[in-house]
Amino acid sequence: MTATVVPIGSRVPAATKDRILDAAETLFMEHGFEATSLRSITAAAAVNLAAVNYHFGSKEELFQAVLTRRLDPMNQERVDILERLERAAAPEAVPSDKILSALFVPALRLARDPLRGGSNFLRLLGRAYADPAPFIRRFLSTQYAAMIGRFKAAFAKSLPSLSPRELSWRLHFMMGALSYTLAGTDALRMIEELAPGESSNDELLLRRLAPFLLAGLTAPLPELSEVNHALDGDMRPAE
Amino acid sequence: MTATVVPIGSRVPAATKDRILDAAETLFMEHGFEATSLRSITAAAAVNLAAVNYHFGSKEELFQAVLTRRLDPMNQERVDILERLERAAAPEAVPSDKILSALFVPALRLARDPLRGGSNFLRLLGRAYADPAPFIRRFLSTQYAAMIGRFKAAFAKSLPSLSPRELSWRLHFMMGALSYTLAGTDALRMIEELAPGESSNDELLLRRLAPFLLAGLTAPLPELSEVNHALDGDMRPAE
DNA sequence: GACTAGTTTAAACGTTCGTTTTAATCTTAC
DNA sequence: GTAAGATTAAAACGAACGTTTAAACTAGTC
Numbered sequence: 001m002t003a004t005v006v007p008i009g010s011r012v013p014a015a016t017k018d019r020i021l022d023a024a025e026t027l028f029m030e031h032g033f034e035a036t037s038l039r040s041i042t043a044a045a046a047v048n049l050a051a052v053n054y055h056f057g058s059k060e061e062l063f064q065a066v067l068t069r070r071l072d073p074m075n076q077e078r079v080d081i082l083e084r085l086e087r088a089a090a091p092e093a094v095p096s097d098k099i100l101s102a103l104f105v106p107a108l109r110l111a112r113d114p115l116r117g118g119s120n121f122l123r124l125l126g127r128a129y130a131d132p133a134p135f136i137r138r139f140l141s142t143q144y145a146a147m148i149g150r151f152k153a154a155f156a157k158s159l160p161s162l163s164p165r166e167l168s169w170r171l172h173f174m175m176g177a178l179s180y181t182l183a184g185t186d187a188l189r190m191i192e193e194l195a196p197g198e199s200s201n202d203e204l205l206l207r208r209l210a211p212f213l214l215a216g217l218t219a220p221l222p223e224l225s226e227v228n229h230a231l232d233g234d235m236r237p238a239e
Numbered sequence: 240m241t242a243t244v245v246p247i248g249s250r251v252p253a254a255t256k257d258r259i260l261d262a263a264e265t266l267f268m269e270h271g272f273e274a275t276s277l278r279s280i281t282a283a284a285a286v287n288l289a290a291v292n293y294h295f296g297s298k299e300e301l302f303q304a305v306l307t308r309r310l311d312p313m314n315q316e317r318v319d320i321l322e323r324l325e326r327a328a329a330p331e332a333v334p335s336d337k338i339l340s341a342l343f344v345p346a347l348r349l350a351r352d353p354l355r356g357g358s359n360f361l362r363l364l365g366r367a368y369a370d371p372a373p374f375i376r377r378f379l380s381t382q383y384a385a386m387i388g389r390f391k392a393a394f395a396k397s398l399p400s401l402s403p404r405e406l407s408w409r410l411h412f413m414m415g416a417l418s419y420t421l422a423g424t425d426a427l428r429m430i431e432e433l434a435p436g437e438s439s440n441d442e443l444l445l446r447r448l449a450p451f452l453l454a455g456l457t458a459p460l461p462e463l464s465e466v467n468h469a470l471d472g473d474m475r476p477a478e
Numbered sequence: 479g480a481c482t483a484g485t486t487t488a489a490a491c492g493t494t495c496g497t498t499t500t501a502a503t504c505t506t507a508c
Numbered sequence: 509g510t511a512a513g514a515t516t517a518a519a520a521c522g523a524a525c526g527t528t529t530a531a532a533c534t535a536g537t538c
Contacts, residue, residue, distance in 0.1 A: 006254045016485080032371040034273040038526065047488055053527060055485095130369030130422055132271040169447045176419025177455075183369055208408045213456040216416075219454030255515080277496065287517055292497060294515095480510070480538095487532070494525075508509100 017055050019045040024066050031122040033063055033131060060135050067128060067139070070121045072111065075147045077106040077184060082154055093157040097214050107182075108206055126183030129175070158219065166221065174213050181209055253386070256294050258284040263305050268363040272302055272370060279353040299374050306367065306378065309349065309360045314386045316345040321393055336453050342390060346421075347445050365422025398457065405460065413452050419447055 001020055027036045038059055042049045056062040081102040085094045094204035112120050128136055148171070262284035266275045271361045277298055281288045295301040320341040350358050367375055395406055399404070 016391040029370065032273065034271065035371065037524075039524085048485095049526095050488090050528080051486070059526065087425045092304055098427050125364070127369060127371065130366060132269065132366060132418065166447070169444075172450050173420060173448055178370065180415025180419050181412060190387070196423040205408075208405070209412055211460070212409055212412050215458030217450040219450050276494075287515095289498080289518090290516070319497085418494065458501095482537085483535095485527085485532105485534075487530100489529085489531100492526100493524070495523085496521105497523105501513070501517085501519100503514105505514075506512090508511090 005051050016045075016051055019047060020055065020062070020068055021042065021069060022054060024062055025124060028063065028066060029120050029127065030126060033133060033136065040113065063136070064139050067125070067140055067143070069142060070116060071125070074106045074110055075144070075212055077109075077148055078102055079150055082150060086154065093160075096155060096158045096217060099151065099154050099158060099208075100214055100217070104206055104210055111206070122182040126179040126181070129179035130183065145194055155217070161221075170217050173216060177213060181205060250399050255284075255286050255290055258286060259291060259294065259301070260305055260308060263301055264363060265359055267302065267305060268366065272368060272372060272375065277301075302375070303378050306364070306382070307417055309355060310364070310382060313345045313349055314383070316348075318386055319391055320344065321389060325393065332399075333393055335397045335456060336449075337395060338390065338393045338397060339449055339453055339456070343445055343449055350445070361421040365418040365420070368418035369422065394456070400460075409456050412455060416448065416452060420444060 015027075020041065022171070024041050027044060030036075038052050041062075042051060045051075052059065052062055056065055065209060082099065085098050085102060089095075089098075089196055107122065110116055111122055128140060131137075152167065152171060155171070156164065159167065162170070228236075259280065263275075266280055266283060269275075277291050278288060279303075281290060284290075291298065291301055295304055295378065321333070324341060328334075330339075338424045346361065349355055350361050367401050368377060370376070391406065391410060394410070395403065398406065399408070410444070
């Protein structure tokens with residue numbers, strides 16, 4: 001309801017709204033939604049405490065604004081690339097590795113652009129994926145529904161041997177590995193030994209992730225009886 | 240500092256401590272650590288508010304106790320199975336699909352056992368993996384360090400073509416897909432259409448995940464220049 | 479130079495949080 | 509039966525939270 005009137009001279013002292021968004025992006029990324037207080041955000045942005053409720057209405061709406069600012073353009077770019085690929089390949093299906101690129105490239109481009117939050121935002125996004133809060137889950141599913149459906153159809157055409165359900169599962173697994181990787185907790189240190197300087201290099205990270213996911217997506221269909229054998233057979237608990 | 244003395248008759252009225260652990264397991268799973276109050280836990284467990292601090296010391300220690308109760312036995316079982324596989328295969332390497340089974344089977348066995356929290360706990364674990372709180376990250380990495388190192392060595396022997404660093408990445412991605420899947424947020428509904436009744440069936444889920452991850456683990460090495468071409472080449476943003 | 483709409487400020491609101499304290503109650507051993 | 513110790517109970521602590529209020533400030537407009 002509040003229209004930001006930019007003065008003609010356009011010499012705005014780094015608008016309050018943007019300073020709040022920037023500070024919130026960093027702090028939400030570092031501490032999660034629940035554990036980040038409005039007081040810490042407004043302190044970091046050097047604005048008054050009430051400014052958040054004035055400009056955004058509530059803490060939840062601020063969080064959604066932080067996500068929307070980066071997410072909308074990125075998802076739009078994903079769909080644009082996909083449609084371009086489809087037009088170029090028509091009437092054949094787009095190869096699945098290219099579809100995967102259409103998902104990854106906009107994320108990569110965002111990651112390497114400090115002016116758009118850089119990797120900070122990708123980490124925040126990864127965390128949002130795993131957050132229990134219902135309003136976050138609701139927000140993400142509505143934000144993503146259209147884009148995911150679009151890509152699912154593309155993969156279905158490209159991988160006709162996969163049943164729709166199997167494809168749903170594999171897309172789910174893919175989003176899991178992606179969001180966990182983007183969240184970039186120091187879980188990697190559990191697995192140890194990053195090359196010095198390579199840490200937090202989101203580009204290299206995503207480039208290693210892509211072949212991993214492509215192989216998983218195109219894997220042969222599961223032999224559902226296998227794990228059962230393991231469970232009932234030679235892997236009994238030792239006692 | 241508090242020793243629980245079990246009476247000789249051993250007719251304990253469902254010990255306070257266990258009732259707290261059970262209630263906490265469910266509530267932490269549903270709302271996450273920060274958003275779950277001690278008051279809601281003690282109300283659900285029908286015990287006094289002060290009982291948590293008396294028996295566990297603090298909310299954080301309670302959370303760790305909830306995790307340890309299920310995690311220690313499960314990880315021990317994983318290592319036991321792996322060592323059995325190694326003895327059986329020696330001096331050859333254990334095939335990587337079997338190593339993967341050693342990781343999955345104990346989780347599956349836990350998931351199908353309602354007496355040990357069933358899938359509730361696996362969901363909580365998945366959430367803990369993505370939680371920002373430093374004490375959770377510290378706890379998990381120390382808890383898992385030994386087990387992960389053990390499995391990494393096994394995979395390294397089984398997949399000699401993978402460099403140690405490449406293997407670290409892939410294990411990371413694997414843990415990502417696993418924990419995201421276990422967390423079982425309704426993110427799946429973003430991708431839509433679960434078969435009725437199949438939802439929340441952790442067994443089927445993990446059995447579909449295993450082939451996906453196995454294919455990713457054994458994928459051919461990445462061609463690092465590919466994505467670069469995509470970035471700089473034919474996938475420019477449309478303007 | 480008052481008027482207005484938009485914005486910022488300082489202060490307080492009511493609630494909830496994790497934890498602590500103090501006393502009462504229960505259990506076990508002699 | 510009674511003393512000692514472990515457990516539960518009720519109440520309060522201080523701090524932090526998101527949000528609201530009402531006054532002060534800052535342009536642009538007539």
